[in-house]
Amino acid sequence: MDAVKFYTVRFLPGQELKSSLEDYVKVHRLQAASIATCVGSVRGATLRFATPTTAGTNTLNSERVKSYDEENFEICSLVGTVSPVGSHLHIVLGRADGSVVAGHVVGNLTVQTTAEVVIGESLGEIYSRSYDPTTSYNELQVF
Secondary structure (H helix, E strand, C coil), X not given: CCCEEXXXXXXXCCCEHHHHHXXXXXXXXXXXXXXXXXXXXXXXXXXXXXXXXXXXXXXXXXXXXEECCCCEXXXXXXXXXXXXXXXXXXXXXXXXXXXXXXXXXXXXXXXXXXXXXXXXXXXXXXXXXXXXXXXXXXXXXXX
16 A cells, blocks of 8 residues: 555635636645545535446436525535546535535635644555446556
8 A cells, every 4th residue: 555645635615626626736736535524614516426327328408407506515524536637526515404515516616714634645545537338437556
């Protein structure tokens, strides 16, 4: 197992969380990053949900994507991989009534108060993504 180096970053109100994470990884030249932990709050979210698909048919259609534009959430969990060539993130968001929404992060996660993120970089590895015809997505490859 390779060593892991950790980076701690706080994203500020108004920043879009997914793109800010991707920018951070690019600027700091992290080649194989994953989210160790994340706490904070966001306003809005666009999430994609898993549904059975046939190879070659995955698209961002309204049946699989839901936007929560004006809703405030606590970040209960954020997990996934981030690299200079793309990310794969899933999130669990808590509502004021205690219910949650969760799914694959498409975007629109505007930091409300703070987002405190610990990023782990697997030293000695490189994450890449390439198209997989069985899923119709750019899937993780590790070198």
